[in-house]
Amino acid sequence: MNILYTMSSLKNVFYIQAGLGVLANMFLLFFYISKILGDRTKPMDLISCQLAFIHIMMILSEGDNLLANILESLKLGNDIKCKTTFYINRVMRGLSVCITCLLSVFQAVTISPSTSLLAQFKNKVKRHIIYAFFYFWSFNLSFSSRLIFYVAGFTNVSETHQMQVTKSCSLFPMNHIIRELMLTVIISRDVFLVGVMLTTSTYMVIILCRHQRQCKHLHNISHLRASPEKRATQTILLLVVFFVFMYWLDFIITFTSIMSWMYGPIVLSVQKLVMYAYPTITPLVQITSDKRIISILKNVYSKFH
Template sequence: MSSLKNVLNLQAGLGVLANIFLFFFYTFIILGHRTKPIDLISCQLTFIHIVMVLTGADIWLTDLFESLNFENDFKCKATFYISRVMRGLSICMTCLLSVFQAVTISPNKSWLAKFKYKLKKYMIYATLFTWSFNLLFISNQIFYVGAFTNMSETNQVKVTKYCSLSPMTYIIRELVLTVTISRDVFLVGVMLTTSAYMVIILFRHQRQCKHLHSISHLRASPEKRATQTILLLMVFFVIMYWVNLIISSTSFLLRKYNPDIFTVQKFVVNAYPTITPLVQISSDNRVINMLKNLQAMRYQIFKKG
């Protein structure tokens, strides 16, 4: 058990550091007016993943709450609300990332081309709706979460070591499940559709390049590298989503809190927000060039010193 927690904290530390670095990088790019429309989503996604990882490694959040002398009930409600909102935002923003990248690389003759010129405008509307929907949708669920008392006397379902979920009415439970499942199925379906579309676009581009027999055309363009990166993230997200769904369903059917299963589930949930910034850092030439420049500056300063 302790080894699992150590691995989880190591994962959390790596995820937080990588996402913080990427968040400041995108913030600097956006403030410098050299931004791409996709950078606006990527910046938000890194912020969401920072909060996700911090709430996932609940030992950090528990220490923070204890230092501020917050009550157990508030700890449970705050942790539950923040983690659920961030998970919802993660899948929504990842879906938006795939959709807008598909629009970006779409051929000029396609029906998606007409959206290219208003991409930034649509992106702002989409992100505002995404944040508003997730913040409001999860808010009603915090009334059913509280500090764990005694399961032998109530019908509470223990969801963490210290928190439990009180039984909902039939209508509310079915409404929450329907909206959540519909949202996830729709977004995963959109991601798979846009991913297939981008694969087709890349395949056609590769075939045209081979037909032209031009070395310059065979070189991967920034758009192609960005598309390949997003495709990799889409595949990894869908895999982690289904693994987490299987673990969550198993825990719900057992109706029993198992610390080992819960720790494994947190590891799976934090896998995507941890891997995402590492993939983006290694594939974005702007980040690579910045790191090279920093290394060169460091070498010059060390040489002069």
Template sequence: MPSLRNVLNFQTGLGVLANMFLFFSYTFIIIGHRPKPTDMISCILAFIHMVLLLTGTDIWLTDIFESLNIENDLKCKTTFYISRVMRGLSICVTCLLSVFQAVTISPSSSYLAKFKYKLKKYMIYAFLFILSFNFSLISHQLLYSGAFTNVSVTKQMQVTKFCSLFPMNYIIWALILTVTMSRDVFLVGVMLATSAYMVIILFRHERQHRYLRSLSRLRASPEKRATQTILLLVVCFVVIYWVDFIISSSAVMLWMYDPVMLSVQKFIMNVYPIITPLVQISSDNRIINMVKSLRSKSHQIFL
């Protein structure tokens, strides 16, 4: 499957570069300007997606681990654990981004308005909870993943060239699946609810604009563009998440990962980490102006 392999490599390279650019752009904005509460979350999300893309590509990691003379078993456990943690953090931080944007644009008369001035404080607590929760929830991957040996003897499910998942007790598997599914359903539900709330707010401002025949503040402000961007990201995430969930569930139920199915799943998983930075970069005027400024300065230097 050299063609699929090349596509996955191209995806990973594009995604890592885009997320790296977004990460450094938001870092510069946070340090040198007056950042919005969602800038820090976007910066963290870019870092998470960089790590997620790198751990999801066996080819690059295999070369790195082999150069360090690290055993396959440790390599597999480390890769699986980090990759799964980053997947969990991706959905949690995307949900956090949606919630914080909903609070940011909420009218002063709403219940959410009283949380606006404490967003930074709540963000730190929320991220620490998300981090600890995901690290503990995914800890079973350290026990039930390892180097691939012989499928016919050990009943392992091979998921990469060198790595596999081991069968686990049905009760443990059901408990982990229930907790994971509860987390994901809850977070997707929150994202959909906050998205609907933001759509309602935007619709009210648009209607007010038409009625008053003047530009509303939200229409001309960066808040509207940021809200539309986050709505787009939430919709993309929800669609990609459920497609990935269907493929993963089918593979686990059949206890078999076809190489083509695995490649397709990786391709789908990589779409969201790639779309996110590209959409955010193209919709944030601060980053666009920063790029234009750097281009003009470099042009002046060469002249």
């Protein structure tokens, strides 16, 4: 009885979290699309637009969510539904790490002073950002395609040694060489990208703190406390630390479950909450830190009051 109550509570929390995440990311997606279609397109808007789209698809493709229900209504079969949603979800999870890393690198290059080594890459990064998108999408689409052969509709037959990963989907056992090879590639990718994110974010914090100390002689203390540099530093630290913590917590749960070949219903529910905390929190942080969005929200609020 306690397990059923816990499952029901976790499920309700996840639906609230997923709904909030989809709405916030859709708002950002439409906002950035309107900016991209405008006269001046900023590379940062292109990155943020992709990240919002990725997070929407990531949330919708989880388990028996909206995308699964749409595929089921088309009567494509449980097996096709599971392969499609599982594949899209894995691709989007990989892209979330890649694009977040790209966002961190681009920010570091953008705010770097003209005397630094990174300054010479400012124009190059802007010109080659489309190639980076193409590479990230190609890599994740091709790499995750191998998982299609190991996921199928859950048949509840214990003899096949299936591992249930959602209500209606399961994984079949992999050859230990293939499993270790895939885990090695995933771990290497994540360690590298998270390492780059931490390095660039630390660099940005150092630059902003140095700029803040230089401005200390020109501004009084009360103005300094509310300086844009300090707010930017706090935003960077919040996003990076939160991303790294949540991503590796999700990875530990997934890795432990795959190695032990056991997924309990409570473990699945907790993993969902952990996995989708970042795509839910990220748009909220972006909305509250973007002056253009804040200005739009203020204008809308003033019209209704």
